Amino acid sequence: QVQLVESGGGLVQAGGSLRLSCAASERTFSTNVMGWFRQRPGKEREYVAVITWSDGSVGYLDAVKGRFTISQDNSKNSVYLQMNNLKPEDTAVYYCAAGRGVATMNIWGQGTQVTVSS
Numbered sequence: 001q002v003q004l005v006e007s008g009g010g011l012v013q014a015g016g017s018l019r020l021s022c023a024a025s026e027r028t029f030s031t032n033v034m035g036w037f038r039q040r041p042g043k044e045r046e047y048v049a050v051i052t053w054s055d056g057s058v059g060y061l062d063a064v065k066g067r068f069t070i071s072q073d074n075s076k077n078s079v080y081l082q083m084n085n086l087k088p089e090d091t092a093v094y095y096c097a098a099g100r101g102v103a104t105m106n107i108w109g110q111g112t113q114v115t116v117s118s
Helices: none
Strands: 004-007 010-011 018-024 033-039 046-052 058-059 066-074 080-081 093-100 105-108 112-117
Touching: 004 093, 018 033, 018 093, 018 112, 033 066, 033 080, 033 105, 046 066, 046 080, 058 066
Parallel strands: 010 112
Antiparallel strands: 004 018, 018 080, 033 046, 033 093, 046 058, 066 080, 093 105, 093 112
């Protein structure tokens, strides 16, 4: 069973930056797509950014385009989310996820809290 371990959350002021990391215990066909989802207070979980292992293609939630960047390090089985110009509305628990495709993300990390103060 593939496991995902996240790190990098915390408290930051608006306009600041954070970098989230997610390490997979292994890369298989079941982790071809990895990415980040978030659950804001009182909201449903939403997709933030994904990256495809095989070709490096990426996708972003419109609200984070231009501010967040997803990347991967094949040698470390890891993906990263660089978050710049953070806003209070980015406050959420951020989850790393993996799956065969974006619609079948079925492996989840434990979540990491990101809090942006105004």
